[in-house]
Amino acid sequence: SIRWLEDYLKSFPGAVIFVTHDRYFLDVIATRIIEIDQGKAYSHPGNYTAYLESKAIRQQIAGQTERRRQRFLRTELEWVRSGVKARGTKSRHRMDQFYAVEGLEAPPEEREMDLLIPPAPDLGNVVVELEGAGVNVGTAAHPRWLFRHLDFSLRPGQCTGIVGRNGVGKTTLLKLCLGQIQPTEGTAETGKRVKVNYIDQTRMQLDGTGSLLDEISDGNEKVQFGNQTLGARAYLRRFLFNDQRINERVDLLSGGERARLMLAKVLKNGGNLIVLDEPTNDLDLQSLRMLEEAVADFDGSVLVVSHDRYFLDRICDQIIAFEDNGVTVQAGNYSYYLEKRQAREAAQRAQAAAYAQLNSPKQKSSSGKPRKLTLAERKELESIEGTILSAEEEVSKLESQLNDPEFQAENFNDIPGLVKKLEAAKAKTAALYARWEELEAVAGSAGPQTGS
Template sequence: MQLVVDKIAKAFGIHEIFKDVSFMIEKGEHVGLVGVNGSGKTTLLRCLLQPDWVDGGSIKFEPGISVGYVQQGFAEIHGTIWQFMLEACPEITELRQKLAQLEADSAGLQGEALEACLEEYGRVTKRYEFIDGYNFENRIKRVLIGLGYTEEWWQQQAPTLSGGQKTRLMLAAALVRNPDFMILDEPTNHLDIVMTQWLEKYLQEFKGGLLVVSHDRAFLDNVAARILEMEGGRLQSFKGNYSRYLQQKAIQTATLEAAYNAQQDCIARTEAYIRRFKAGIKSKMARGRQSQLDRMERMDAPVRHEEFELRLPPAAECAERVLIMEDLTIGYGEKVLAKGINLTLRRGEKTALLGANGTGKTTLLRTILGEIAPLKGRAKIGNRVQVGYFSQSYERLDPRQTLLENFVIEYGFTEEHTRSMLGGMLFHGDDVFKRIGELSGGQKARLVLLKLVLDGANCLVLDEPTNHLDIMARETVEAALAAFDGTVLLVSHDRYFVNEVADRIWEIDDGQVKDYKGNYEFYLEEKQRLAQAKDEAAAELAKAQEAAQRAGKATAVVQAAVKTADAKPKRFSTEEAAKLLPKVELQIREQEAMMGLLEKQMADPANHADPEHSAAMAAEHTAYENKIAELMEKWEALMEAAEE
């Protein structure tokens, strides 16, 4: 076992986070940790990294193993991206310095001292090879490129990166360390779909143990072989990936609820019996029932998570064409991100806008909304279309205001009505007096979603609406959007979310916006079909080019033969005729023999399956005929000269 956790507990004051948490992770086992926001997942990870922080129980890693973790702070980031990555594995740097020092020392040593030095050099070299030090730079390049840092980024100063870019860099540093055990907390945040798929493949190939916290259901399906669920301060283990966990959890929940309800019914009937007969002739039986009740092991009530309410109002009538783009080019200044966009979003359609980070997804949204001027063409919003915009940066939330102030000022509601609405989004009691700047990303997202409901928009433009939301909250948003009868245009890197909500995909790729009329699964199938067709077309083109090249050579021979045939026959002397006749006759026999072999090939139907190959053989046969005809003319001329 690489990790053994035995009955650990953690509380903050009187607030118990979890207790009696126990689990084990074997070498090479990949485990996903799930639970609603606030259930204690990140606290558990901190306990694993700082075992002395727990209130009770024990945490034991296998002795001598290295543990990798994506840190949450950025204080250690310095230098260029490449320099930072080179320093990501200090042991490799130390071993390289040690090897260089031992090599220098060995030059001035003899006898036993030299042997000891060489022995130490061998031990250091063995460790250096074990941690794959010779391929360290190649590993850095692979990880950086996979996470979107192409070569032109490598000399950029790391401190100048955005928060999301720094998060990706910290993830890259954790991966190149190649630890024996890896702990990852929301590693897909700030990754686009292509990067997420690359990370999935990397982790599938990772041979060490893995514990990952994630709200990305597709990611957990592709990476985890076991799911740990933190719920109500307890931890449960489920075999299989996330989809398998859902099936098991549904069965378990139904079973536990049925058992709990049955026990509660039994308790209620028994207590009623005791109250009725405790003073009568059946008092002895009532006391017996009471003893039985006292001995009963009471089941805990099933955990019921509080869910926020998101019910989008019916969409008001509007034009059939909701968003219109005509010959649209988007970008900034001279930088063009996408051009030639001619698309129309119609009433009731739900479309997902996909593409790698930096391809222009947010720019396209802001251009459609009129926040950025198009470089060319136009983007138009249809008649009677009211747009509700969910931005990643939460511009509609003033960080200096309290929740109560923000909604009362913007909508003019009473305090009582505002409290009621905020309660539906899980903000209770004194929560409404918190400043918005102090809220988590998930709490801010819930506030913006509430404003979309209050706005009554019939077209929703959503830029990463599920960032920072846990899985249960994402499912709530999915259900609300699926039931919404208006129009939706959304940007998301959550593949499961996109597949559940969208019935159309727009993908920004290579400066173009491609249109796929189907959900995410259809989009993947269509992409695969197009890629396969492209590969087949390339193979056919190469085959045709090869056949054309063969046919071209044969044609050249034909043309040369025709040119020679058109030339005036040369007159030979008797001496030349006597000398050349045997050679020409030999050439004729050789050409006839080669033509005979070709005719046997032409007689085989299998050689005519490919039209290009068949044409090439025909051209080659014509060339032989012309060559033989040319040689026969020469032979006749030589015969005339020899007879003179």
């Protein structure tokens, strides 16, 4: 649905105003971003990436201005303290300038969550293992399968993202992975050493009737942070709750504050398998980035259900996607899954076009038989797998180079050219897959062929 909306808005001739934390959406659609910060509005031309660059420059300039102001104040303060005689010999203008600069407001310090996850206890070789798993929510007479024949393995240190439309069975798959339900068919195994931390979709793990301190530590001044003991107030400050708010009622918190409190409450328990069910819905951009960094540094395993493609890109190394024709398990992050999905769809379109062409009258010989591969096409079909392998190796090589920070630093000026080269290599690979499908379709329709 989000991809459809993006495609629609790209061609929409009118103006669009939207409020969102979806950074992928902002990158694709936005041409100007208005940031509300500390009661002020800042206008940044461009998309989300341009906004980040513009904000970094703005903060750098503000920091430099504040440092110059502080140096001026230190110098003038020494002069002011030098005595009445010295002040009497100086210009009144200098005193006015000192008080004017002293009264300027310093730029507000941008506070960030200090989001830490306790070290993960050791895991065995298996965290979650599904073999031929399926879940039927209907009856035997009238089955309604959410998914079938699913093979999936979650290993220690892996982060797997689950994506798909609402209502397709993502949360049901989570429950299956955690052993909360049994599969209708196939097997589902959860490792014996797995200790789960689960952040649920509806935030129902917040009691909501007491204070922040009650939620975090049952009113105690200490909290258990994995195997450590921390002060509850200091722990809440990490999540941007100051000491004055520690006794505030939870039901008065905003959606974003409730989400931060949920993270504070659940993540402190430790565990070696963290399950995030739509964790980004109410988090602001700053909190999202901190959560991403914490999850990326976590040594245990992670299962995450999310529509936030930017979040999935940063933390996931495996994607389970609920598609129209079944469930697909794809190694890599969300962008890599999309790339592979588009290649599959292109190959399917090419195959359908090839079949349609074969079944048309023009593709049949005068005797009504489908055409056969020519000698050149047979040679092309025999060698095309090797050609595709070489093309995929070229794509992998370019991706490795572009993802290497040292390579980026040493070859910064070559990056734009390499990006274009990577796009061309991906397009070539997709075209080769489509051609392979086309040749296979012709060969299959003609039956076994003998050499000419």
